[in-house]
Amino acid sequence: MAPTLQRIQSVVRQWFDPNEMDEGGHQPDYRFSLANERTFLAWIRTGLALIGGGLATAAFVPPLHWRYLREGTSLALLVLGAAIALRAVDHWARCERAMRNGAPLPRSRFPAFLALTIAAGAIILTVLILTSGLRS
Amino acid sequence: MTAEHDAGLAVERTRLSWRRTSLTATGVVAIGVFRLLLPNPGGLTVAGVVLFALCWLGLVIAAQRRISALSSAGGRTAGLVPLALALLVAAGATVSLLVLG
Numbered sequence: 476m477a478p479t480l481q482r483i484q485s486v487v488r489q490w491f492d493p494n495e496m497d498e499g500g501h502q503p504d505y506r507f508s509l510a511n512e513r514t515f516l517a518w519i520r521t522g523l524a525l526i527g528g529g530l531a532t533a534a535f536v537p538p539l540h541w542r543y544l545r546e547g548t549s550l551a552l553l554v555l556g557a558a559i560a561l562r563a564v565d566h567w568a569r570c571e572r573a574m575r576n577g578a579p580l581p582r583s584r585f586p587a588f589l590a591l592t593i594a595a596g597a598i599i600l601t602v603l604i605l606t607s608g609l610r611s
Numbered sequence: 612m613t614a615e616h617d618a619g620l621a622v623e624r625t626r627l628s629w630r631r632t633s634l635t636a637t638g639v640v641a642i643g644v645f646r647l648l649l650p651n652p653g654g655l656t657v658a659g660v661v662l663f664a665l666c667w668l669g670l671v672i673a674a675q676r677r678i679s680a681l682s683s684a685g686g687r688t689a690g691l692v693p694l695a696l697a698l699l700v701a702a703g704a705t706v707s708l709l710v711l712g
Contacts, residue, residue, distance in 0.1 A: 508688060509622065516628045520632055530711075533646055553708050556700070556704050
């Protein structure tokens with residue numbers, strides 16, 4: 476438990492302390508830093524798109540045959556969007572640090588997890604809607 | 612293509628990327644506000660709109676700061692701006708969860 480807590484602390488400190496990020500290693504070619512920043516922004520937009528989808532589901536989709544399907548879909552999209560945003564800043568900071576230290580870029584299972592989640596969600600929704608019809 | 616030319620484009624692309632992100636955020640906030648006003652404005656409507664507006668304002672200010680920093684001194688690191696942006700997006704999602712619940 477204690478090592479986990481320490482790890483969380485150091486991760487959060489890394490987010491909040493840009494000076495710490497500027498220490499150690501050497502400044503990478505700033506074009507790489509800018510590319511890292513753009514990748515971060517692309518993830519943020521992905522998160523925003525899911526959040527927008529969640530809000531649009533709540534706003535425009537009529538109540539569905541399955542009682543909490545609409546609410547559940549909206550909830551899942553919002554939570555996923557927030558998770559993507561938080562993970563994006565963590566990944567950005569870790570990439571920045573890896574570039575400073577000349578280390579390999581951090582590898583992540585998150586894209587695979589996200590792809591599988593979205594695909595599974597889409598398939599489940601398709602099946603439910605096809606089997607029940609749109610309106611209750 | 613000279614090195615300077617390439618560097619200039621990297622800064623330009625990053626600036627546009629921030630612009631695109633704040634435009635996306637504006638669209639998402641618009642959907643959220645629309646959702647609040649749509650069926651019939653309730654007790655949570657005013658609070659929700661205010662919270663959405665605060666998140667949106669923070670996002671746009673953060674993006675604008677980064678855009679002007681990039682315009683003036685191209686090579687500077689982003690510092691805390693990405694963290695602020697990510698936290699604001701997460702806060703916006705939380706507000707959405709609260710007002711939908």
